[in-house]
Amino acid sequence: MMKLKLFFTSLIILTGLALTQKTYAHCEIPCGIYGDSLRFKEVYEHITTIEKSMREIDRLSKEDVINYNQIVRWVNNKDDHANKLQDIVEQYFLHQRIKIKDPSESEAYQKYTNQLVLLHKMLVYAMKAKQTTDLAYIKQLNDTWHTFEHAYFDE
Structure with a gap:
């Protein structure tokens, strides 16, 4: 009886946690409601936040008395914003906004492949930013996103 009660309590807690998790991806209906400029601003904001997190991790790591709790919080913050950046690149741009082009449409296909290469770089640089505090990845993220x-x- 006690195991059954523990099982149902755990099930209720896990269900509640699953229902309260936020998702940041745009819909895939497609709804036709897109905010491209907003997404670009959001990614720039995520890059800035990742950079600040890296700088704080480095600063806190050099103090005489190391506050591991704060370092962990900044690492989590950095990783969270890198994940959100990756989510925008994947869910918004790769899944919805970058349309597949036929190779026979030479100019359109070239633009398509260029955009895919740039977005792939963004995903890799965001992954690298999660692995380190090397600010070179911030520059690569900013330059590639720009x-x-x-x-x-098409500017």
């Missing part, structure tokens, strides 16, 4: 922004809007 290049993608121009490629996306």
Whole structure:
């Protein structure tokens, strides 16, 4: 009886946790409601937050008395924003906004493959940013995102 009660209590708690988790991806209906400029601003904000987290991790790691709790919080923050950046790249741009082009449409296909390469770089650089505090990845994220922004809007 006690095991059954523990099972149902655990089930209720896990169900509650699953229902309260936020998702950041746009719908895949497609709904036709897109905020491209907003997504670009969000990614730039995530990059800035990842950079600040890296700087704080480095700063806190050099103090005489190391506050591991704060370091862990900054690492979690850095990883969370890198994940959100990856989610926008994957769910919003790769799944919904970048349309597959036929190789016979030479110019359109070239633009398509260029955008895919840039978005793949974003995913890899975000992954690398989770693995380290090397600010070179911030520069690569910013530069690649800027290049993608121009490629996306045909500027």
